[in-house]
Amino acid sequence: MSEFEFGGQRIAAGTRQTVELEVSVLANNMRMNMPVHVVHGAHPGPVLFISGVVHGDEIQGVEIVRRILAAPELKTMSGTLLAVPIVNSFGFLNHSRYMPDRRDLNRSFPGSDRGSLASLLADLFFNDVVLRSAYGIDFHTAALHRTNLPQIRIEPEDEDLLRLARAFAPPVILRSKLRDGSLRQSAKAHNVKVLLYEGGEALRFDELAIEAGVKGTLRVMKLLGMISHAPAVLPHFTSAHSSASTWLRAPEGGILHSVRRIGDRVGINEPVGIISDPLGASQVAVISEDDGIIIGRTNLPIVNRGDALFHVARLTMKSRDVELHTPDEDEII
Numbered sequence: 001m002s003e004f005e006f007g008g009q010r011i012a013a014g015t016r017q018t019v020e021l022e023v024s025v026l027a028n029n030m031r032m033n034m035p036v037h038v039v040h041g042a043h044p045g046p047v048l049f050i051s052g053v054v055h056g057d058e059i060q061g062v063e064i065v066r067r068i069l070a071a072p073e074l075k076t077m078s079g080t081l082l083a084v085p086i087v088n089s090f091g092f093l094n095h096s097r098y099m100p101d102r103r104d105l106n107r108s109f110p111g112s113d114r115g116s117l118a119s120l121l122a123d124l125f126f127n128d129v130v131l132r133s134a135y136g137i138d139f140h141t142a143a144l145h146r147t148n149l150p151q152i153r154i155e156p157e158d159e160d161l162l163r164l165a166r167a168f169a170p171p172v173i174l175r176s177k178l179r180d181g182s183l184r185q186s187a188k189a190h191n192v193k194v195l196l197y198e199g200g201e202a203l204r205f206d207e208l209a210i211e212a213g214v215k216g217t218l219r220v221m222k223l224l225g226m227i228s229h230a231p232a233v234l235p236h237f238t239s240a241h242s243s244a245s246t247w248l249r250a251p252e253g254g255i256l257h258s259v260r261r262i263g264d265r266v267g268i269n270e271p272v273g274i275i276s277d278p279l280g281a282s283q284v285a286v287i288s289e290d291d292g293i294i295i296g297r298t299n300l301p302i303v304n305r306g307d308a309l310f311h312v313a314r315l316t317m318k319s320r321d322v323e324l325h326t327p328d329e330d331e332i333i
């Protein structure tokens with residue numbers, strides 16, 4: 001097994017090393033780097049990247065990457081793992097989804113070496129990490145004051161991605177269209193197979209979503225032949241499949257009391273929440289418009305009319321398996 005050259009460093013087979021990629025010099029003359037931890041296995045195999053914090057406030061990816069790097073299975077790994085816990089350090093330090101130039105990094109791919117700061121960072125990550133890989137898993141969470149059920153989002157009709165998603169074994173596999181400028185869209189153009197993981201809430205750690213992310217990634221690494229053991233799924237477990245989802249919005253402003261949780265199945269015309277005025281004098285039910293599973297919800301009980309409250313994924317049935325708009329990853333809906 002030969003050395004792996006990365007960022008000007010040579011990493012010997014069977015060793016691991018952190019490589020600092022230079023991003024920028026900050027206004028106060030501090031250097032901003034993107035640390036990439038390279039685990040280069042003793043035996044040949046594929047290159048997989050794992051990344052967190054493309055959106056700066058989706059901090060959970062840091063913890064998922066940290067736990068994967070501590071997994072004992074990596075000691076006898078085949079292939080190469082490129083682990084980037086924090087892609088967007090600017091947003092991470094500011095607790096903000098966005099870049100300092102107010103751009104969304106996940107609308108800036110593949111980037112350019114002569115563009116805006118978002119474009120420069122996208123270009124660096126895309127060329128130095130994504131294009132070195134055959135596969136990738138990008139960790140996201142719901143937006144601020146929202147939480148997501150652990151789920152993998154893949155584009156429709158890609159059998160390779162479906163195989164990887166099934167191995168990951170999340171509660172829900174959602175087939176969603178690609179957004180312009182997204183990492184997944186740019187990766188597709190170069191035949192890099194990227195799973196998008198969603199789970200938990202911005203600026204929070206959600207233990208169930210962290211565990212689902214760590215275990216799912218190890219299962220994908222086992223499928224790819226990179227490790228020999230991975231956490232098993234529970235007997236009789238299968239992921240729910242969906243290719244269409246909609247947000248249920250508040251019919252009135254007021255105080256929301258949820259009567260259903262993420263992961264719950266709901267039927268058409270079933271109540272999922274109650275909105276009341278602060279004195280409790282008037283109440284309006286929030287009624288599901290679909291058969292499906294709740295894959296995301298607001299955690300903020302103060303709502304205005306029209307606010308997105310519950311994200312319901314329709315469960316795939318052959319006759320209703322139609323494409324509707326589902327966001328590539330969560331943003332303000």
Ligand SMILES: [Zn+2]
Nearest residue numbers: 055140141329
């Ligand atoms: Zn995100």
